Every structure is written in C-alpha cells, then in structure tokens.
Amino acid sequence: MEGVLNQLPIGLSIGAVLLLIALGLTFTFGQMGVINMAHGEFIMAGAYTTYLLQGVGFLVALPAAFVVAGLMGLVLEWVLIRRFYGRPLDTLLLTWGVSLILQQLARDLFGAPNVQVLSPEWLRGGIGILPYNRLFIMALAVLSVVAIWAYQHRTAQGRRMRAVMQNRRLAATSGINTGRVDRLTFFIGSGLAGVAGVALTLIGPVGPALGTYYIVDAFLVVVAGGLGRLRGAVLAALGLGLLNSYAEFWTNASLAKVMVFVVIIGFLQLRPQGLFVLRTRALT
C-alpha cells in the first residue's frame, strides 16, 4: 500500500522531468512550427555545461546552461532555420542532421564514455521516497513555468511573442519584427533545454547519447498538450508522468512505455489538436 502511495509523488516527479524537457519545445515547435530534433542535444549541452562547471557550484550551472544552450539555439535559428519557415517537415530532417553532428562533436570533445557528474552535497538525502534532487527538479519545473508565464504575460517582449504565435502575419503588419521575435523565442526555448540538462545530471547518465533518450518523450508531451500551450504542456507532462508511474508500478517498464504511446494515439483521436487548441482562422 505504501508503494502505491509512493507512486504519486514519483509520478509527479517523472512529470516534472517530462515538463522540463518539453517546455522549450512548446515554444520552438508551438510558436514557430519548427520540429527541432536537436532539442535533445541542447539538453545534452546543458548537462555537459554542468560537468564543466563542477566545483564552481551547481546553481551557477543553471544560468550558464541556459545561456550556452540558448546561444546554440540562436545560432541554429539564425544560420539555418530562418530559411525554412513554412517548411516545418524539412526542419525535422535539417535539425536531425544538426543533432547527429552535435552528438559526434560531444564524443570528440568529451570522449564516448559517460562523464562523472556528482550531485552537490545539499541535494543528497531526501524525504521518504522522494530524494531532494527530485524535489529540486520539481521546484525547477514550477519555477520555469512561472517564469515563462510571467514573461509571456507581463513583458512587452513576451506579448509580442504571443502575438506572433497567434497570428504571424497580423503581428508583422502591426510592426512587430517577427524575425527578432523568432530568434528570441528560439533562444529561450533552447535555453530551457539547457536548464533541463542541468536537472538531468542529477538522475541520469551524462554522455553523447543523452539527447536521444529524451527527444521522443519530449515531442509526445508537446503533441498531447497542444502546440504552444503552456497549460497544455503542464497538464500533459503531469498526466503522462502519473500514467507512466502507475503503469510501471502495476506492470513493467516496457509495457508502461507502450501504454503511454497507445494512450497518446487514442487521445489524439478525441482531441486531434491536443489538450488545448490555439484558435486561429487559418486553413490547413
């Protein structure tokens, strides 16, 4: 019985991980329609940043990873992706190519084996089944969501971002520099991936393949939540986290994963656009 109860916080913490890895995608995919397969490698960049900054302090790694991954995203957007607007499916293949290069680059820079990243002292131990590092990840997820919400709703730049998301052409005619907004969005979205990478060093391997372990899950959260919807991403991540947690508890890890896929496919039958739909009048 205790085990069943324990699965609730575990489910929420899995959800928090899912949310962190998917949050950035809701912007790059949601706002810009860019299917960024290199998102996983931005997560990896965040994790390696943490590795390099060991000794300086774990909390320093958070802003550093945000900037490193964010700048990588910015460069990617500026050099390549901006040529691809209106060709979302092509961005998928393009960014997959980028992700292959980044993986190999990580292998050449840091070596093929996983590198050692130790949790900071103050994150060791825990309350009941939930270790402090899981609580930290949950807190980080909450903080990220609040920060994004505040940015989108309380700053001028954030409002421009929403305007472009809702109607790019109208926003452009209203004098918004959509190119700049896009770059900034990509910076933030990729930066969030970097933050997720910092968090993942607490619970998982840090190696060149890190991104590949999370990318499909991240996309599923975004698809289930509805493009570009913060609310949708939060609910989808928590729902999938809980589903995963209980499904694995009662069956096993393999079946739980398959069940998550089946539920998502079934769910899209009911709501093809995800949990929350951004209403537009556009066709196709």
Add this chain to the structure above:
Amino acid sequence: MRNTPWRSWAAFAVLATALAACGGQSPTSSGGSAAGDGKTIKVGILHSLSGTMAISEVTVKDAELLAIDEINAAGGVLGKKIEPVIEDGASDWPTFAEKATKLIAQDKVATVFGGWTSASRKAMLPVFEKRKALLWYPVQYEGLESSPYIFYTGATTNQQIVPGLDYLKEKGKKKLFLVGSDYVFPRTANKIIKAYAAANGMQILGEEYTPLGHTEYSTLVNKIVEAKPDAVFNTLNGDSNVAFFKQLKSTGITAEQMPVMSVSVAEEEVAGIGVDNVAGQLVAWNYYQTTDTPANQKFVAAFKAKYGQEKVTSDPMEAGYNAVYLWAEAAKKAGTTEVEAVKKAAAGVSLERPEGQVTIDGDNQHVYKTARIGVIQPDGQIKEVWNSGKPIKPDPYLRTYPWAGGLV
C-alpha cells in the same frame, strides 16, 4: 521537367557503374595477401566503433590491437607479422553480420576477434558457421551456446553468475531482487538465478526488466524499497546503470544495508556512474585492474603506455587481449593459420594471463577462468574480496549443476 526522371536514371546508371568499378577493384587491392601467403597474416577486428556500444567496444579493440603489437614485436606468428583489418559493427546487429562476411569473403582474414552484445554474436554466428571461419568472442555472456566456429574467452554463467550467487549465499543474503535490461543475457541469467535460489533456499522477491537505454528508475527503486530484499542482482547494461545507481543512491539506501551485485559494471563504467553512487557495491568478474599477477602488471603498464595514463583496464578488455594470444599460441602449435587445424590445436592451450592461468577447453571452446568477486572502491578501482581459488571449468549448459537440470 519531363526529363527529370531521365536524368535521375542516368545518374543512377553512372552511380551503379561506379559501384561496380569499386567492387570489381577490391579483390585485386586486398585479396592478394590472404592468410597463409604474403608477408603478413590478416586478422579481423570487428567491434562497434560508433553508436551506443562504442563506449565499451572501443576499449576491447584497443586491447586487442595492443596484443597484436606485442606479438608482432616478439616476432609475430609463424614468422609473419599480424595485420589487423578493423571494421565497425556500428552497434547494429545486421552490420556485424555484413562486416563479418566482408572480413571473411573479401579480406580473407585468418580469424576474427569481435562482438560484445549477445545479439551481435548471434547475428555473426551463422556467418562463421556457414563459411567455416573463426570468431573469438571476448565478453561474458549467457551461456547455452557452443558453436564449433566460436571461441569464447569471456566467462560463461558458471564462471560469473553462479560464483556471484555463492558469494551472496555465503554472506547470508537470502532474499534477492532481480533487475535487468530487457534482452537475452539478463533474462537467461535470471532464469539461472531463480533455479539456483529454489535449490538453495533463497527467495526471489521481484524480477524487473527495463528497455535498453531506459533512464527513469524511480518506480523501480520504489518497488525494491517496498520489497525489502537483502540484496539486488543487477544485470542492467550500459547507460541504464548510471541512472539506476544515481536514483538508488539518492534514496539513501547504502551498500551496507542492501548491496547490489552487478555483472556488467566494470572499471570503465564506474566513472560515468559517479564513484560516489556506486562505491561499496559488489561486482562479479574474472579480472580487475588490481588483480595481482605479474602478467597483469605488464598488461596494465603496456596499456597505459600506449593509450594514456588515465586509462583503466577491465575484464572484457583483458578477455580480448587474451583472445589474440590464445589464437596466436594455437596457430603456432598447429603450424598454420588454417581454421580446422587451429581449432584442433587450440584444445588444451594454456597460458599465464593477467587474470591468472587460462586454458582452452577443447570440448566447448570456452576457457577455464578464475571467478573473482570485487567491491568498488572510492578511487574507482575494484578490490577483490573473494576468488574461486583455481580456474573453473567452463560449463555453458550448466550440465554439472544438478539444480540447473530443468533449464536446458
């Protein structure tokens, strides 16, 4: 516009001709120095140099190349130098089969050293059997196999898993929880563990498998915590070990309270997991970098000299290193590198290796190996706490163990 397909077809034809040209040239460029004639003896080295398995397999390749260098420096085999032909299995089983075919059919190598995962071995097995060529497979594995064209220089189950269980039993660990990656080695290992437990009054509290590459272990750790076992027997592979140990450690369970016995965690993996997360845990192998033999001191020094002082040596690397020496010895004994003669000569070949005395068992082409249980130290090295005293005769089908009767 209408000509586009025509252009494509033309390009296709040009490409195909180019392909044919390349294919047609290769026999002249590489087929000349087949095993037996010329100044060198070609051998194949077939490991994953790219993809998920590269982390582990590259180190085995390095160890095998070191052995080849050493043998060449000492005069080679049958008066000829060994020339390695290196191919990349790319962590992909069909690629292993394809490259094995290439090494045998096109490069005409005398033998091949290669493979790591069971799946790669299973994929290569038909190639070697059909073409009557030799493979030396250097990794511990799940047993239940004895191909006439494969030599197994890693441990089979009775040289690793069974001693690991003996050790746990001796320490009074009667309730076990089994954790493994979802593939053939963990499943077979756990089948053996269950049979052993049933015969020895031990209890299996749970058996869980996770997909390869799985990184979310909080639910599984919760299941373990709830089951309260005396020890965990861990057959996870690769990156999953990192996530498992990190997440187990963070719940505050120590190695003293509930030790984890791992059979796929070696010196190579410890750093990636984080020494803090895994120090004090048990492992079962046949060799550690710290194993105290003269041959090992030489091996460790030579490996570090060639590849860097920070490098570590591990059991599969040593088994790969041994494989080259065992083959060379058998070829010397046979007086030729011809496959059937080498096979016949190999029976009973015995050498002092870093892990101690190893002898090829002619019946099943495995080797006698000493089992060693170790504890991971805070410096990342593994300290031996128990060994079997003498090399154990390989028994891939566990025929000499009455409790394993129903397994095969």
Add this chain to the structure above:
Amino acid sequence: MTAFQDSQPAIEAPPPDPAAPAPAEPSVTGGPSVTGGPSVTGGPGRRARLAGPAAFAAVAVVMLVVMPLALEPFRLGLLAKYLCYAIVALGIGLAWGKGGMLTLGQGVFFGLGGYAMGMYLKLHDAGGDLPDFMVWSGVEKLPALWGPFGNPAFALAMVVVLPVVMALLLGALVFRQRVRGAYFAILTQALAAALVILLVGQQGLTGGTNGLTNFFDFFGQDLAADSTQRGLYLVVALVLGVLYLAAWQLVRSRFGRLLVAVRDGEDRVRFLGYDPATVKTLTFAISAGMAGIAGALFVPVVGIISPALLGVVPSLELVVAVAVGGRYALAGAVLGAVVMGYAKTYFSEELPEAWLYLQGALFILVMTLAPKGLAGVAAALRHVRTSRRAAA
C-alpha cells in the same frame, strides 16, 4: 493563403493547356523547368517521352545483367540490401513526395513484413521442432501466433497483408481526424518506438533484441550458397522494377493527381467534394505494403531481422535518403536509398568516425541548398542548358 505554406514546390503543375499532349512523365516532378515555356511541348517532348523508358530499360539492363557479372558475391549482396531499402524509399516517395505525408515509421511496416518472412523461415528450418531462440528463452510449446506462419503461402500473404491492414487502420484513425503534418510525423515515430519496445519485451515470441537470425534454407535453396544470393539479388531487382512501374502508373493516374492535389491543398480538395482522408489512407497503405515486401526480401538477403532495423533511427535514415535523392521524383527516392546505403557502407569501411559528421552535413546541405534532392539538381542543370540553348 496559409494553404500554400506547407506545399514545398512553389510552382507546381502548369496551368492546364488543352493543346498540350498528355504528359508522358509523371507531371509532378516539380522544379523550375516549368518555366521552360512552350518549347517543352514541342519536338524535345517526344524525345523526352522516349528517353524515359529508354533510360529505364538501360538501367534495368545494368542492374539485371551487368551488376551480377561485375560484382563479387559479397558486394552483390550489399547492393541487394540497398535495393531492399530502395523499395521502402519508393513507398516513402509516394506517401511523402506525392502525398505530403511525412511518415517516420516505415520501419514498422518493414519489420512486419520481415518478421512474417523470418517466422516462416525459422519454422521451416526447425522442421517441426521449436525454433532455436525459443529453446533458450524457455518457451516449451510453439506459441499460437506462430502456427500459421509455417505455411509459406500464409506467411507470404502476411508480408503484404499485415502492413497494409495496420496502415489502413492507422490511416483511418488518424487522417479522418485530420491529424496531419508534424503531428502525423511524430505519431508514426512514436509508433516505431513503441513497436521496438514491444518486440524486445516479448523475447520468447519474437527473439527479443536478437531478432530472428540463423536461417539456412530459402524455399529449397541453400542460403549460404553464392548462387542463392545471386538469385535473390535478381528477385529484389525485379521486384523493385515492377513496383517502380506500378507506382509510376499510379502517380500518372487520376488517383495520383488527386493525391498531389491533396498534398498541395487538402481543404480545396475537400471543398471540391473528394475525400482526402480516403486518398491519403490508401496511399499510406500502399507505401506500407511496399515496405513490408522490402522487409520480407531483406531477411533472406541479409540473414537477420531485428528490432533495431525498424526503430526511429533507421526509419528516419530512409526518409533522409529519399530527401537526398529527391522526394518529388520516384526515381529520386530510389536513387537516394541506393546512394545513402552505399555511402554508409563506404564510410564505415574507410572513416567510421567521420560518418556521423558527413551524414549530418549532408542533410543540412541538401535541405538548405537542394531541397529537391539529386533529382532536383539534375532538373535544374537541364533547365540551365535548355534556357542557354533557347538564348543562343
């Protein structure tokens, strides 16, 4: 206007010209040559009409006669493998290039066909006993699912039926709900990931990660013999040729035009009274059937089918191969699969460390500089020549 955002070829079909003869080639190859003007319909047109079949025949001769003579058995086997991939690529070219459905899960259908064939071969080799992997997996009785696959006719039928039925089901569910574009792509990708986990988890039933391997006999032929491999190569090449012609006919037909119309403006097609979901579902099923056939041929050629062959990465690699070859031309898709297959083998033999860099760089270059792939480059070159000739 957003309707055009998704349609890659900016200039698609030329305005209907009643005077022009029916196009002899698939009219949907796209490209700037549309602007070639009236000269296209004149003399060169007739020559072009003959050039297509002539080139096809020339390639057929090279593939069926020259290659088996020129290549040693090992290389011929590799070429047979690339041609298996080319069959999948043909299906992708149809679904994605012509129909705009980016399917990232063709590995699923490839796998279904491959496993159907593998199961038959395994049972045949076992000759009444249990297949080897079941013995070491501790399975004592042949699972009911396996029983019928002992019958070659049933197994061969399943090679096509399983993928087609699965694609029809998925298509009916997904396309009816108007799930499209990126959503569809990600769903198919998730499907591939799920199937791999499922196959790996059922070791006693599927062989787990190892997959099915160690086959000896293929319909009375010894699989180890060079002559069998040569024969298999010819079969693969013939099947590819036949399927290519069939796909080409399909694209030329009314259905094919409808398909392209759906790709370029699904809502407009719906307003005209057609049902885009049916068109897409059928096409998706056809491409799935092709992948199934490819999978079944792959098994005897390569000698193994395993979950790793049908996951996310191999599925994506094939889509990329199609992009490199040129998604708007069926021949481009076939060409791309062969080129990428060959490149992979070449680089893994010569420069294994550089392969990921090269592959990545290639995608980026193709997607940025030549989104129509090799076929598009060829068309552009031709266009440059004709316009120069016109200027002279």
